[in-house]
Amino acid sequence: MNDLAALKADLEGLAIEDNPQIVRQKSRDFFWYSPVLKRQLDEVCADIVVTVTSEAEVIRVLRACYAHDVPVTTRGAGTGNYGQAMPLSGGVVLNLADMNKVLEVSTGVVRAEAGAIMSTIDDAARPSGQELRLHPSTYRTATIGGFVAGGSGGVGSINWGGLRDFGNILRLRVVTMEAEPRILELSGADLHKVSHAYGTNGVITEVTMPLTAAYDWVDVLTGFDSFAEAARFADALANQDGLLLKEIAPIAAPVPHDYFLRHQKFIRRDQSVCALMVAPFAMDAFSAFASRFGGVEILYRSDLASDEDKQGLPPVYELAWNHTTLRGLRVDPTLTYLQVLYPFPDHVEKAVHLAELLGDEAPAHLEFVRFDGRNTCFGLPIIRYSSEDRLEEIIRIHEDRGCPVFNPHCYTLEEGGMKQTDAVQLAFKKEADPKGLLNPGKMIAWENPDFDFSSDQTYLFPGLAR
Numbered sequence: 002m003n004d005l006a007a008l009k010a011d012l013e014g015l016a017i018e019d020n021p022q023i024v025r026q027k028s029r030d031f032f033w034y035s036p037v038l039k040r041q042l043d044e045v046c047a048d049i050v051v052t053v054t055s056e057a058e059v060i061r062v063l064r065a066c067y068a069h070d071v072p073v074t075t076r077g078a079g080t081g082n083y084g085q086a087m088p089l090s091g092g093v094v095l096n097l098a099d100m101n102k103v104l105e106v107s108t109g110v111v112r113a114e115a116g117a118i119m120s121t122i123d124d125a126a127r128p129s130g131q132e133l134r135l136h137p138s139t140y141r142t143a144t145i146g147g148f149v150a151g152g153s154g155g156v157g158s159i160n161w162g163g164l165r166d167f168g169n170i171l172r173l174r175v176v177t178m179e180a181e182p183r184i185l186e187l188s189g190a191d192l193h194k195v196s197h198a199y200g201t202n203g204v205i206t207e208v209t210m211p212l213t214a215a216y217d218w219v220d221v222l223t224g225f226d227s228f229a230e231a232a233r234f235a236d237a238l239a240n241q242d243g244l245l246l247k248e249i250a251p252i253a254a255p256v257p258h259d260y261f262l263r264h265q266k267f268i269r270r271d272q273s274v275c276a277l278m279v280a281p282f283a284m285d286a287f288s289a290f291a292s293r294f295g296g297v298e299i300l301y302r303s304d305l306a307s308d309e310d311k312q313g314l315p316p317v318y319e320l321a322w323n324h325t326t327l328r329g330l331r332v333d334p335t336l337t338y339l340q341v342l343y344p345f346p347d348h349v350e351k352a353v354h355l356a357e358l359l360g361d362e363a364p365a366h367l368e369f370v371r372f373d374g375r376n377t378c379f380g381l382p383i384i385r386y387s388s389e390d391r392l393e394e395i396i397r398i399h400e401d402r403g404c405p406v407f408n409p410h411c412y413t414l415e416e417g418g419m420k421q422t423d424a425v426q427l428a429f430k431k432e433a434d435p436k437g438l439l440n441p442g443k444m445i446a447w448e449n450p451d452f453d454f455s456s457d458q459t460y461l462f463p464g465l466a467r
């Protein structure tokens with residue numbers, strides 16, 4: 002970077018890190034889940050990391066980087082999976098981890114700085130009997146700003162839907178990347194300009210989120226003789242309007258036994274499992290429902306487990322969502338995964354059919370969610386990886402059967418999402434980041450407006466040649 006010395010002089014007094022090892026570490030996220038991204042992005046590195054503690058410092062960094070034409074990639078905790086927080090053009094990683102105060106809790110609402118960790122937000126909300134509606138399984142490490150900019154949903158989505166559904170984010174404060182950065186307050190439909198935009202069109206400094214009633218959720222593992230039974234039970238449970246659950250995840254054998262090492266003692270190798278979080282007051286009704294359904298073995302429930310049994314067990318949400326894959330990768334580093342939507346109303350049949358078709362090459366893992374008012378499921382099947390060609394083939398097998406894949410082996414917004422331009426996000430980028438300095442290479446519509454999403458081509462950001 003040509004103007005590094007001049008930039009550093011402009012940023013004097015701020016926390017600047019240029020130790021190559023630390024800069025490299027802060028330039029990485031969980032991109033290595035994907036063998037494809039590992040090949041493409043392993044060398045990606047920023048020039049410096051600047052850690053800010055206030056919105057005024059964010060503005061100072063953006064003003065200086067704009068003046069020197071230096072790219073800026075914002076970072077929360079760096080738990081994203083697709084190289085989202087990786088600076089493809091180098092430049093500055095803007096670290097918001099120290100901007101982490103919970104500012105205000107009131108009835109139904111919390112306001113926090115963007116770098117606040119989600120479990121810390123809940124710690125602040127719990128004395129009032131409240132908690133966040135939904136959180137990723139990285140609840141104990143990820144920031145609320147990173148979730149809003151890079152996440153999609155998670156634990157709680159069975160009741161509240163996805164993160165970008167109306168009402169699940171209330172207000173965002175955003176700083177623009179201009180000669181004189183502006184502070185914008187976004188609400189209503191304007192939230193879609195920056196939510197899930199990977200920080201390509203603004204830096205979120207403050208987040209206002211809705212809260213709901215908090216419970217000491219009971220972790221439950223139920224066992225089944227087949228994945229089809231686990232999936233059908235999960236679907237029936239999701240449709241029980243009177244039962245309050247926060248998490249419903251059927252996972253095919255032998256994943257639970259082989260990869261949930263701390264829970265292994267409760268699970269047979271041939272058992273598929275449904276991982277659940279149930280409200281304590283709903284446990285009796287849940288047990289009655291499970292015994293009427295039939296074929297359900299309660300393997301573990303945290304409310305009845307002895308202290309000895311509970312010793313060292315992670316919470317159930319850290320067996321679900323992308324923690325399922327992580328636990329697999331810790332045992333077998335050659336694994337990878339996909340992200341699939343099984344559309345309503347034949348979601349269960351589709352998921353079971355694909356599980357049976359692909360067998361042990363793609364052990365199934367479903368996450369039940371409320372999607373436009375209907376219960377359906379996403380899947381994060383584990384893939385026993387053999388080659389990039391076969392991975393593409395497995396993706397096609399899903400899409401040919403009407404199950405869209407949100408490809409986690411691509412680093413761009415569009416390819417990991419709906420495979421089309423998001424006109425709202427693009428228009429806001431033109432306004433808020435006219436030089437295209439924020440997280441370059443992640444929005445194809447900006448980098449290459451003529452890119453043909455219907456072609457089989459994968460987009461390659463020219464800046465990566467660096």
Ligand code: FAD
Nearest residue numbers: 077078079080081137138144146147148151152153200205
């Ligand atoms: P980062 O990884 O630091 O950033 C994510 C993206 O947002 C990047 O593009 C970054 O540039 C941008 N960004 C960060 N902060 C800001 C800001 N203040 N302003 C503008 N842009 C910003 N995701 C889910 O949705 N649901 C899950 O259940 C889930 N489970 C996961 C489990 C595991 C084990 C792993 C590794 C990942 C999982 N993820 C999940 C992905 C990820 O953890 C979440 O999206 C998380 O919320 C990201 O937060 P973060 O602070 O780590 O963000």
